[in-house]
Amino acid sequence: MVSSSRTPAVLDRERTPATPPAEPARRRATRPRVLVWTFRLAILAVALGGWQWYGATSGGVFVPSMTQTLAQLPELASSGVLAPALWSSNTSLLVGYPLSAVFGLAIGFLVGRRRTADRALSYWLDVAMVVPIIATVPVVIVALGLTFTARVAVVVLFALPVIAMNARAAVRVLDPHLIEMACGFGATNRQVWTGVILPAAAPHLFTALRIGLGRAISGMVVVELTLVPVGLGGLLLDYKSSFAGPSLYAVTLVIIAEGVLLVSLSQAGERWLIRRMRGERR
Amino acid sequence: GCSPSPGGEGKTTLNFSYSNAVQQTEKVPLHFALENLKSQGIATTEAFHQSGDDAVQAVVRGESDFGTANASTVFAAVRKGVPIKAVMTAYRPAYLLVAPASVADPGGLGGKRVGLQSKISSTTLYTNLALKDFPAAKPQLLIIPGSANRVQAMIAGQLDASVVQFSDWLTLRKKAPGQFHVIYDVAERNPDIIDSVIFTTSQTADSAPEYVKKFLAAVQTEYASTYRDAGKLAASIASTVPKTDPAAAKELAEESLKAKIWPADGGFSPVAVKATLDALRTSGILDAGSLPDADQCCRADLLTAGIGG
Amino acid sequence: MKARSRRFPGIRADVASGVAVLAAWQIVAVTVRPQWLPELPAVLTQVWALVTSGALSVLGTTAVTLLLGLLVTFVLAGAAAGLMAAGDVAERSLMPYVTGFLSVPHIALVPLFTFLWGNGELTRVVTTVAFAVSPVALTWTSALKQSPRELVEMAASFGAGPSAVARHVRLPAAAAPLVAGVRIGVVQGIKGTVSAEILIGIVGVGKLVTTASQTFDIARLYAIVLVIIALSIVFYLLLNFVEDRMTRWTS
Amino acid sequence: MSPSPSPAGPAGPAGPAGPADPVALRLAGVSLTFPGRDEPVVDGLDLDVRTGEFLAVIGPSGSGKTTLLRLAHGLLRPDRGLITAGAEHIVKPSTSRGFVFQSDCLLPWRRIVDNVAFPLELAGAARAAARTKAMELLELTGLAASANQYPAQLSGGMRQRVNLARALAIDPEVLLMDEPFAALDAQTREVLQTELLTIWARDRKTVLFVTHQLDEAVFLADRVVVLQPNPGRVREIVPIALPRPRALEIKRTAEFNGLVDRLWHLIKSDVLAEQLI
Amino acid sequence: MSPSPSPAGPAGPAGPAGPADPVALRLAGVSLTFPGRDEPVVDGLDLDVRTGEFLAVIGPSGSGKTTLLRLAHGLLRPDRGLITAGAEHIVKPSTSRGFVFQSDCLLPWRRIVDNVAFPLELAGAARAAARTKAMELLELTGLAASANQYPAQLSGGMRQRVNLARALAIDPEVLLMDEPFAALDAQTREVLQTELLTIWARDRKTVLFVTHQLDEAVFLADRVVVLQPNPGRVREIVPIALPRPRALEIKRTAEFNGLVDRLWHLIKSDVLAEQLI
Ligand SMILES: Nc1ncnc2c1ncn2[C@@H]1O[C@H](COP(=O)(O)OP(=O)(O)OP(=O)(O)O)[C@@H](O)[C@H]1O
Numbered sequence A: 001m002v003s004s005s006r007t008p009a010v011l012d013r014e015r016t017p018a019t020p021p022a023e024p025a026r027r028r029a030t031r032p033r034v035l036v037w038t039f040r041l042a043i044l045a046v047a048l049g050g051w052q053w054y055g056a057t058s059g060g061v062f063v064p065s066m067t068q069t070l071a072q073l074p075e076l077a078s079s080g081v082l083a084p085a086l087w088s089s090n091t092s093l094l095v096g097y098p099l100s101a102v103f104g105l106a107i108g109f110l111v112g113r114r115r116t117a118d119r120a121l122s123y124w125l126d127v128a129m130v131v132p133i134i135a136t137v138p139v140v141i142v143a144l145g146l147t148f149t150a151r152v153a154v155v156v157l158f159a160l161p162v163i164a165m166n167a168r169a170a171v172r173v174l175d176p177h178l179i180e181m182a183c184g185f186g187a188t189n190r191q192v193w194t195g196v197i198l199p200a201a202a203p204h205l206f207t208a209l210r211i212g213l214g215r216a217i218s219g220m221v222v223v224e225l226t227l228v229p230v231g232l233g234g235l236l237l238d239y240k241s242s243f244a245g246p247s248l249y250a251v252t253l254v255i256i257a258e259g260v261l262l263v264s265l266s267q268a269g270e271r272w273l274i275r276r277m278r279g280e281r282r
Numbered sequence B: 001g002c003s004p005s006p007g008g009e010g011k012t013t014l015n016f017s018y019s020n021a022v023q024q025t026e027k028v029p030l031h032f033a034l035e036n037l038k039s040q041g042i043a044t045t046e047a048f049h050q051s052g053d054d055a056v057q058a059v060v061r062g063e064s065d066f067g068t069a070n071a072s073t074v075f076a077a078v079r080k081g082v083p084i085k086a087v088m089t090a091y092r093p094a095y096l097l098v099a100p101a102s103v104a105d106p107g108g109l110g111g112k113r114v115g116l117q118s119k120i121s122s123t124t125l126y127t128n129l130a131l132k133d134f135p136a137a138k139p140q141l142l143i144i145p146g147s148a149n150r151v152q153a154m155i156a157g158q159l160d161a162s163v164v165q166f167s168d169w170l171t172l173r174k175k176a177p178g179q180f181h182v183i184y185d186v187a188e189r190n191p192d193i194i195d196s197v198i199f200t201t202s203q204t205a206d207s208a209p210e211y212v213k214k215f216l217a218a219v220q221t222e223y224a225s226t227y228r229d230a231g232k233l234a235a236s237i238a239s240t241v242p243k244t245d246p247a248a249a250k251e252l253a254e255e256s257l258k259a260k261i262w263p264a265d266g267g268f269s270p271v272a273v274k275a276t277l278d279a280l281r282t283s284g285i286l287d288a289g290s291l292p293d294a295d296q297c298c299r300a301d302l303l304t305a306g307i308g309g
Numbered sequence C: 001m002k003a004r005s006r007r008f009p010g011i012r013a014d015v016a017s018g019v020a021v022l023a024a025w026q027i028v029a030v031t032v033r034p035q036w037l038p039e040l041p042a043v044l045t046q047v048w049a050l051v052t053s054g055a056l057s058v059l060g061t062t063a064v065t066l067l068l069g070l071l072v073t074f075v076l077a078g079a080a081a082g083l084m085a086a087g088d089v090a091e092r093s094l095m096p097y098v099t100g101f102l103s104v105p106h107i108a109l110v111p112l113f114t115f116l117w118g119n120g121e122l123t124r125v126v127t128t129v130a131f132a133v134s135p136v137a138l139t140w141t142s143a144l145k146q147s148p149r150e151l152v153e154m155a156a157s158f159g160a161g162p163s164a165v166a167r168h169v170r171l172p173a174a175a176a177p178l179v180a181g182v183r184i185g186v187v188q189g190i191k192g193t194v195s196a197e198i199l200i201g202i203v204g205v206g207k208l209v210t211t212a213s214q215t216f217d218i219a220r221l222y223a224i225v226l227v228i229i230a231l232s233i234v235f236y237l238l239l240n241f242v243e244d245r246m247t248r249w250t251s
Numbered sequence D, E: 001m002s003p004s005p006s007p008a009g010p011a012g013p014a015g016p017a018g019p020a021d022p023v024a025l026r027l028a029g030v031s032l033t034f035p036g037r038d039e040p041v042v043d044g045l046d047l048d049v050r051t052g053e054f055l056a057v058i059g060p061s062g063s064g065k066t067t068l069l070r071l072a073h074g075l076l077r078p079d080r081g082l083i084t085a086g087a088e089h090i091v092k093p094s095t096s097r098g099f100v101f102q103s104d105c106l107l108p109w110r111r112i113v114d115n116v117a118f119p120l121e122l123a124g125a126a127r128a129a130a131r132t133k134a135m136e137l138l139e140l141t142g143l144a145a146s147a148n149q150y151p152a153q154l155s156g157g158m159r160q161r162v163n164l165a166r167a168l169a170i171d172p173e174v175l176l177m178d179e180p181f182a183a184l185d186a187q188t189r190e191v192l193q194t195e196l197l198t199i200w201a202r203d204r205k206t207v208l209f210v211t212h213q214l215d216e217a218v219f220l221a222d223r224v225v226v227l228q229p230n231p232g233r234v235r236e237i238v239p240i241a242l243p244r245p246r247a248l249e250i251k252r253t254a255e256f257n258g259l260v261d262r263l264w265h266l267i268k269s270d271v272l273a274e275q276l277i
């Protein structure tokens, strides 16, 4: 086997491209901004328009038009189908995600700062990040039955390794001199953690939690699609098997919206924190 | 070999879609019917799907010429405008409602945990049929897809009762001897109910009736022959259904033949179709207002009359 | 590695922890005998049976799907990355969609895909692409955009024209992250293909899993999961090896 | 207490004004081998740092200068030998010794004033009190105006001043400095050298100062320790008899350059050996 | 054509042995303002670099030293003014001028020998021929043993030698060097300074050498140009009349230190102004 010294694919997936080099001419920036928004809206318009056009002209049973789909949303909401499904799905997220976060961070810290733990665990965390976790879902179901516990377990399986690996990277990348400095000033172990390691790692930890959230949502849906057809996943399967196109599309939209919304929210929080820490408040 | 427009009467290929991922006892005669077609110079292929709607998809897309699926699935699809028609009964319900020894009849299921395949499925239909005469009994309904999974849940004590297939009833008897018994035999109590249908696209049914007839005749012939040789059927089951030993296969064959699940006459009488549609309506699986009528969803005229067991 | 063998003579901690887990598994399996946990030898026998019986040949379809999916992914991601690296306006216009698509729980799209395209190759390829395309596009964008400014200036100072700069500086500098993009793509692609197959349930690994779980063959189910895990690790190690070879100069 | 091990003879004429030359820090027979390495980095090293003196350490790269400082601070523990500060046996870092690193090691998320207050907070001071003390030190090092900025907003020279102010915050008895000015450009470095001398002159703390810059060592120190590499040992201790206070102009005097020249000859062969490929 | 703008008078006694002092590089009335900036970085700058001379440029940070070099190389083009090399009007980089950067700018994925061969390959030389030439240069700079290593495996001093070897590979008429030794430690720097002088003495190419280190400028140069900032202009040109060949010991002579002192006084006020917070 290989050494687990490298942590590939950890932040890779979320690596946002470097910001472009400082633009010297700030005055000219307004014109690109208008242009950028024009393009963005144009892309959106083409995508939605294409959908609408195809759905309306030759969609048939399988491709309802955009308006049909959107019209289905309030109907689903008012018929009392959507809210219970959302709640039922998200309960496993509500339990599973905090569990993953707490244990993921704890394991990440342990592995990041204790060599023995690192040697024993990193390799397997690494493996957990690259294997398709979905393959283990049937085994989880066999072990835990078609229960709420099983759903929570799958959420944890999806989210925990990512959080742990990113937390590990977060507490690792920091400059060893900073810790040495604090030790030099007589800092206790606890003071080193609260005064140096955690603040230095904070932005990365938030990234870890955000990536973990995205994965947790996937985990939540996966069980519902494979073996425990409740909640949103259950709705998807129901509508699919009854050929209810607009409803199927609408519920898919709801799931996408939930994912994008939750992840964007945590991303915004993360950015705010980083800006604060860099002193870019003003 | 896809055939997007199954046009010509002289077609020499036949692709078939099952609504199951693995071969089941109920579909063994279908399989041998397809095998027999080969000797008539028709190249057949079989595709296995995870659910009935996938089989419908495959047929609508032209990937397959024929498929099987639950009557409820096919009728729902027709109602949504999917251009298919049921042309024959594939088999009648091979289901039993199984409950703990302490429960004598469906009326005793009140408050018990009863497993269902999904909201729209034969299990729901049959559970409703079983409970029809006991309106006071209000069981707690849990959705657990996969008959095998429900059996597993019953053994594990996570589930009290469920409609299960013959094969699962065998498993249950073996793994939890004496704990459960049959309180409602679906086929026996509902002789007219159709469980699964064979369907094809409306276009094929309209434009290539001879082709359809040829296939249905082969199926009917095979169905008829099963009743003549139970031993051969058991051997066929043992060889095609995974993880079925000869002893289990023998029991399955006997149960199935006893319940007469394979209709050599096609089982597609107006009475049967109406009874099935009524059952679907009253059990609330398909909402009543927009149920298709028999003409929209079925064509019984392509069957070969007179082949009987 | 040297320090490792010094501290744990003959044993590596990661191997040891893996063995410990397997041992715990076996002990629980033979003492508590939970229904859901088969004994290790039974599972290994099943692994062996899988390998020798040729049951793994269904992985052929998996490989085809994966290859097709990756091909499409790399073409799409390449185009997107090329666009985004080419101009600021293009990048800012496209980026919200690419990053937004990253936060979509892709697996939830599979029912829609099967509804649209059935159970065939198309659905599985599209799922593979959906899983892999945005991370690859992002990695490649930053690979193409990172401009080794000082090295470019150095080359220019020796009279290198734009094409020579591209060939001798930009391309080699981008090589490592480009390969990293391929690695990410393959890892994500495997996840996508396997997800599609398991949700569809009748082809490739999905067929193996469905058959085993519908026939109650728990030992076989574990064996299949172990094989899937092992194969993805092998792929991953292979890619790491290639990547290391290509970036030997960084040591 | 014990004679200095300097081969240059005991107590050069540049002995500081301290009272009766007691020893602030003593390394006796110190040896250290890093795990995974065959040769010791430091072997049988003896060195006395006198109270109130400014002691510079020079030597080629890899001769163990940083290691020596880390040992003296207690960040590393020797395999053999004793390191003592007065009666205290040094086994771990303590606030009676302040460390100034080459890289400035400021916490990027803290404002300048809070960076200087950091060691005080670690020692348990209340936030407000720590800040007041920190502001005093910033005045002293001419940084009061930047107190509320973040490290990233400062130039390299200013960051090193903050680094120095922070080390002074805990009012250590001994100041250990590891090439604090190495990353600065030549002119900024000279400005900071004079400033350091001014601050040092106020209360004449004991300073152990590592540098690569021979003229820096001569300009600042009372004595210069020349280390030889493989393994690290004291080659010679050169007393610097230049009068204090010293202005930058002293660097152009013949006496000054004679001293630099002497140091150069002492390390020349080691440096050239190291340059050999 | 035009008299040197040096207030120190034309042609110091240190004029090199070159033939009849023609001008290798001339900047006349050169001005440049970076886009997005209000003040020019360089304004009306006049400077003649004589053929075969070693000209050092000093000045505080931000006074435009690097900009001056980039202009002279053709990497930047002035807003106003003319830059010429003999009859050639400099508008883009050419292989008749070699540039040695501060950061070594080696291509990390090429072996040392291929890094040195790089400019030759760019110029169209066959791979084998380029390598042969590169090996010669590596011999000259004492790097032959490392020819097949990658840059990451070399120390900072060795990397700068490679950098120098690469600049020499194209056999330029003028060598432009931007603080090539700034990142090295003091001793390594001195070693490289002597080596540079040795190599330079072989064929006396024209060198324009930017540095922050006053002693480096005096040690190496025939004349030292002192730049003043805001906007960058020539404050003074100081001729260095020290005899050649020069050994490091010359740094401890009074004459040498007098020259360093003179330079220090010329830039002192600018440096201190820049240090103000
Ligand atoms: N933690 C460590 N583990 C192993 N070897 C080390 C460690 N720290 C330093 N060394 C080695 O010990 C030797 C002395 O290092 P040290 O940093 O003390 O030298 P130095 O004199 O400060 O050098 P420089 O002038 O380059 O700062 C070097 O060869 C270095 O590689």
Ligand SMILES: Nc1ncnc2c1ncn2[C@@H]1O[C@H](COP(=O)(O)OP(=O)(O)OP(=O)(O)O)[C@@H](O)[C@H]1O
Binding pocket: E034, E035, E037, E041, E059, E060, E061, E062, E063, E064, E065, E066, E067, E068
């Ligand atoms: N590309 C650029 N765009 C805008 N401003 C620039 C650019 N390059 C340099 N400058 C500015 O021009 C001024 C002079 O820069 P230059 O690099 O020439 O100074 P320098 O004398 O080399 O400084 P140092 O000693 O720090 O290297 C500085 O204020 C710098 O910020």
Ligand SMILES: [Mg+2]
Binding pocket: D065, D066, D067, D178
């Ligand atoms: Mg050091």
Ligand SMILES: [Mg+2]
Binding pocket: E065, E066, E067
């Ligand atoms: Mg510069």
